[in-house]
Amino acid sequence: MYPEISVILPFYNAELTLQRAIDSILKQSFTNFELLLVNNNSTDKSAAIAGQAGQNDSRIVLLDEKIPGVANAMNCGLKNARGRFISRMDADDLAHPEKLQMQYEYLENNPSIDFVGSEVEYVPHIAENKGFRRFVNWANSFHTPEEIALKQFIEIPVINPTIFFRRELYEKYGGCRDGNFPEDYEMQLRYLCHGAKMAKLPEKLLEWHDYSTRLTRTDERYSTEAFFQTKAFYFKQWSEQHNPFHPNIWIWGAGRKTRQRSTFLEKQGLKIEGLIDIKKTKPDAVFYKDLPQSGQLFIVSMVTNTGARQKISAFLKERNYCAGKDFILMG
Known part of the structure; x- marks a missing residue:
């Protein structure tokens, strides 16, 4: 029997945080899930940690993606996912024990909604970045599909490791695209462009840990200019329909x-x-x-x-x- 939820957790050299992230999923109150751990060329002890976890829990599926990049690792998970719903997790974050249960029940009870996120608790591990804090406060401030639709061109409307969506979205409109743009934002804009309805639960269901190694700090695909290029591409299509x-x-x-x-x-x-x-x-x-x-x-x-x-x-x-x-x- 297939699991209801496929949780996709890509990782790269995350030996210091991976076990904690895995444990936060294994301790979920909702238990009918598979956890896909996708190793993306790690050179530290991450693969060994994932392998040990897989021996201890049959819900864990171990995958390898040799092509570098989180988009490729996410797509590896999507291709192997068996659940009706897809949930994303990051290797350096911590999920609230009720996260899967609450998001699963929300989509089951709201058939017109395709995609649901949640608020996050921001946990900085470096000198606090006021810009990140402002972004989190902004992202936590709106929840309805109407608000998300209107705010989609400001910043990414749903913080990526909180996302939970029907697998039909992936089957119809594809997974992550790899390129010189923020792959998580592009995917959300693409789904919205196709008419998907997104919502956000008003509970903080994830600890979003901020390290100096976060891709949004180190990768040029997350530069302000890269965001504006992505916005411009999808805004043109939005304008055709609404302007x-x-x-x-x-x-x-x-x-x-x-x-x-x-x-x-x-x-x-x-x-x-x-x-x-x-x-x-x-x-x-x-x-x-x-x-x-x-x-x-x-x-x-x-x-x-x-x-x-x-x-x-x-x-x-x-x-x-x-x-x-x-x-x-x-x-």
Whole structure:
């Protein structure tokens, strides 16, 4: 009999944290699962730790993926997964004992939802990064499919090691793609682009441990520019469906970085009609208070300064601009 859930845990040189991560899955209150441990060319004791765990619990499946990269390791797990549901786990994190049970019950009770994550508890192991803390607080602040759909172009909407989804998503739309982009964000945007509905449980079901070796710190595929390129590709497809003025857009933000990142949108065929700024002194930008009433243009806000996003959204809503219809936040 096949397991209900396939938990995929790729690892590479994770000897210091792997056992703890494995144990947190084996101690789940929901027990009808398989745990696929995917070794991605480890040179430390990780493989031995995984092998010993496999001898002690028949639910563990040991896999090897020789092609380097977490996307390839994840795909190895997906190809071998037998469960109706797929759950992701990272080798340096810790799952709450009720994680699988709560996410399984949520999807069973909500057939219109395809993909569910959860909030996380942020655990830094280095000097705390305020940017990471802000990201976690942001990611923990919204939960509904509607909120996720509107916030998908700001950052990755569901923190990756919390994801839990129906295997049909993988069968229809593929797994991870390997390239010069953040593979986890690309996969979520691709699923959303195809109409998948994502939700997030309001409970902290994962300890998200932050080490200096985290890929988001060390791999160029997680650079800000790589994120914007990925956003631009999927935003073009989103705009075709939701922007009444497609391909025409207005960009909120006239700074140097915003102008540079706007070129990613132009490369996707979007036409920038003008720029909007909070300063009257920008000669080639419209002063924000001079914007027309809603229904005459579509705005993409690309301002990333702390707190600015909320102020821009609040201002536009005061002017009767509707998120997802008259404007979208990006960046």
